Amino acid sequence: MPNMRLDKNPMPEQPADVRNKNFLEVTTGYTEEMAIDEAQRCLHCKNKPCMQGCPVAVKIPEFIALVADGDFEGAYQKIKETNALPAVCGRVCPQEKQCESKCVRGIKGESVGIGRLERFVADYHMKNVKEKTEKPVLNGKKVAVVGSGPSGLTAAGDLAKKGYSVTVYEAFHTPGGVLMYGIPEFRLPKDIVQKEIDNLREMGVDIETNVVVGKTITVDELLEDMGYDAVYIGTGAGLPSFMGIEGENLNGVYSANEFLTRINLMKGYKFPEYDTPVYVGKNVAVFGGGNVAMDAARSAKRLGAENVYIVYRRGKAELPARAEEVEHAEAEGIIFKLLQNPTRLIGDENGWVKGAEVIHMELGEPDESGRRRPVPVAGSEEMLDIDTVVVAIGQSPNPLIRKTTKGLETNRRGCIVADPETGKTSKEHVYAGGDTVTGAATVILAMGAGKAAAEAIDKELS
Amino acid sequence: MPYKIVTKKVLNPQIFLMEVEAPLIAAKAEPGQFIILRIDEYGERVPFTIADFDREKGTVTIIVQIVGKTTRDLAEVPEGAELLDFVGPLGMPTPLEGIKKAAVIGGGLGTAIAYPQAKKLHSMGADVTVITGFRDKDLIILEDELNAVSDRLIITTDDGSNGLKGFVTDRLKELLESGEKFDEVIAIGPLVMMRAVCALTKEYGIKTTVSMNPIMIDGTGMCGGCRVTVGGETKFACVDGPDFDGHLIDWDSAMKRSRMFKEYEQRSCDEGHCRIGIQHK
Numbered sequence: 001m002p003n004m005r006l007d008k009n010p011m012p013e014q015p016a017d018v019r020n021k022n023f024l025e026v027t028t029g030y031t032e033e034m035a036i037d038e039a040q041r042c043l044h045c046k047n048k049p050c051m052q053g054c055p056v057a058v059k060i061p062e063f064i065a066l067v068a069d070g071d072f073e074g075a076y077q078k079i080k081e082t083n084a085l086p087a088v089c090g091r092v093c094p095q096e097k098q099c100e101s102k103c104v105r106g107i108k109g110e111s112v113g114i115g116r117l118e119r120f121v122a123d124y125h126m127k128n129v130k131e132k133t134e135k136p137v138l139n140g141k142k143v144a145v146v147g148s149g150p151s152g153l154t155a156a157g158d159l160a161k162k163g164y165s166v167t168v169y170e171a172f173h174t175p176g177g178v179l180m181y182g183i184p185e186f187r188l189p190k191d192i193v194q195k196e197i198d199n200l201r202e203m204g205v206d207i208e209t210n211v212v213v214g215k216t217i218t219v220d221e222l223l224e225d226m227g228y229d230a231v232y233i234g235t236g237a238g239l240p241s242f243m244g245i246e247g248e249n250l251n252g253v254y255s256a257n258e259f260l261t262r263i264n265l266m267k268g269y270k271f272p273e274y275d276t277p278v279y280v281g282k283n284v285a286v287f288g289g290g291n292v293a294m295d296a297a298r299s300a301k302r303l304g305a306e307n308v309y310i311v312y313r314r315g316k317a318e319l320p321a322r323a324e325e326v327e328h329a330e331a332e333g334i335i336f337k338l339l340q341n342p343t344r345l346i347g348d349e350n351g352w353v354k355g356a357e358v359i360h361m362e363l364g365e366p367d368e369s370g371r372r373r374p375v376p377v378a379g380s381e382e383m384l385d386i387d388t389v390v391v392a393i394g395q396s397p398n399p400l401i402r403k404t405t406k407g408l409e410t411n412r413r414g415c416i417v418a419d420p421e422t423g424k425t426s427k428e429h430v431y432a433g434g435d436t437v438t439g440a441a442t443v444i445l446a447m448g449a450g451k452a453a454a455e456a457i458d459k460e461l462s
Numbered sequence: 463m464p465y466k467i468v469t470k471k472v473l474n475p476q477i478f479l480m481e482v483e484a485p486l487i488a489a490k491a492e493p494g495q496f497i498i499l500r501i502d503e504y505g506e507r508v509p510f511t512i513a514d515f516d517r518e519k520g521t522v523t524i525i526v527q528i529v530g531k532t533t534r535d536l537a538e539v540p541e542g543a544e545l546l547d548f549v550g551p552l553g554m555p556t557p558l559e560g561i562k563k564a565a566v567i568g569g570g571l572g573t574a575i576a577y578p579q580a581k582k583l584h585s586m587g588a589d590v591t592v593i594t595g596f597r598d599k600d601l602i603i604l605e606d607e608l609n610a611v612s613d614r615l616i617i618t619t620d621d622g623s624n625g626l627k628g629f630v631t632d633r634l635k636e637l638l639e640s641g642e643k644f645d646e647v648i649a650i651g652p653l654v655m656m657r658a659v660c661a662l663t664k665e666y667g668i669k670t671t672v673s674m675n676p677i678m679i680d681g682t683g684m685c686g687g688c689r690v691t692v693g694g695e696t697k698f699a700c701v702d703g704p705d706f707d708g709h710l711i712d713w714d715s716a717m718k719r720s721r722m723f724k725e726y727e728q729r730s731c732d733e734g735h736c737r738i739g740i741q742h743k
Contacts, residue, residue: 171682173547210549216486238684249715251722258685272734275506277726351718398683
């Protein structure tokens, strides 16, 4: 008999007023008992609607059945059949928009905690199972992967499993992409990402850091001079957008990428033990409403800011961030200034930001994306007293690759044009996927693209 | 990948040279480009201009002035040791095509940064005047190297201890007043010096290229920490520059931005992770 309780097992977490002063992971994960109890809530529907909501089609009811039986390692292997990074996805996927949005239990009550179970299973495996990775037999063909974010890592792992010699080229000194520089430790511990990367290396994937493709070497050289049979581009969307308002170059104004890179990749939160500084004042305004904005705001709070504001031009229902992150941010004391938009930044005589003028907005007619368009309310300007600004209004692909690769078609947003099924680009032997094709999206979509491209590359080369 | 320091030389009490093994970078480097390095796991990423490169040996030379914690730590890393991270070549090369007569101006450490431009212009057959300035004669660097790549080398010192007293702008002004014509002036050094050069050349309508040196983190265009206002537009120095038309730079903003982390820089020097005694490989 399934467990018919209407709500899911709550996730144990650090108390809000404790965790907003440290960078340790907020949620501490299910115990074995909680996991089994939660797994028993699954009805094992015949048509498995949850799987349709998962971009890499994890065999959700099958792995959950194994959890219910207490076979956690079996469940892990089941997930691994289609998902290369379950410990990451269980933590950062917006499940309420994906698998859990389709769960039948969600019609009356709460859906099954699929993400929490996936995370539990992956953590159990990391803690208890010493994996011996077998090096696949090489097939003599070489593939280069550009970028070591979730998309590139997935493609690299899948290709290595199929016997290809895979080299991943990464511009930063640490592989992982946004998993390392973007998503903070309190949401995704870096040792988890590191373990996934170590697994890939054990499988024989070679990762070359400090190589900026487009500068140090080019895609054309990879194909023509260095003997690669195919190239997969997974360089993400790392070019920050600024708002173009007055005062944006004042001191104390960061892009979210700069702010988060200083904190996460460079460990600025441990300054001066680590050398990279990160300035955070008393009153911080974060512009934007996505996950990046939530991460920046919650990081600022942890670095000692007294008041941290999220300034977002639409309403709460329109916030693009994961619901769980919005809840966490509110609990930690982040102040939401919804339906407001910054119009200019004011500086002091030394060039430091000291205020932001914001204008109130109301929601008008839906735009082409179907979301109601925010419209400024005339005369509603007010001043916000702040000394730090983080601009988190989105990113687009870095132009470096498209400017230095012959015959690679891109669209007007700077995204590489690629077949959504295979990742094939306009250039022979070159594939692309993840944010560099779609614009900024999710970890799991990037992984799905990496997986599909690995499949297509294998088909082309064999 | 190891980045071995194959040569280390002290040039003056504050400035030293490092030749680093980095064949991929040496193969592509052009005058005006830079690298970013990190000494070790605790280190920050810091940009340094490529002062020279040897494509055959596969080495890149940087010239470093001790100004804070990282450069002080770097001065302690001995010849033969390895740096953890070394990435490049970053930024756009200085556009030098078509220049027949140039004045290359370097102030202090900027002298080292201006050297590759002078060298390339000289090899292209251009007429190269180098004007370089130091505080006193004990700080003069690269005199022989610059002599070899210039048609005229003018070295000034603030205190006149080498016989020629004043700032680089004084010497440039003399040349311009005497009717000397340049296709282009290339100025590299502290912001105040570059601003002064630009103020002067503007009067004469001479195109002036400056090499901006804002704070950088990644150096690949992903964060905008290095943004500079050029002709009213925001540019990222690491990908759009570091060279820009000096007459279009918002110098006031650039100077203020360069001071953003001043307090932290001092704290890092005073309390930062101590590397003294760390065994370098």
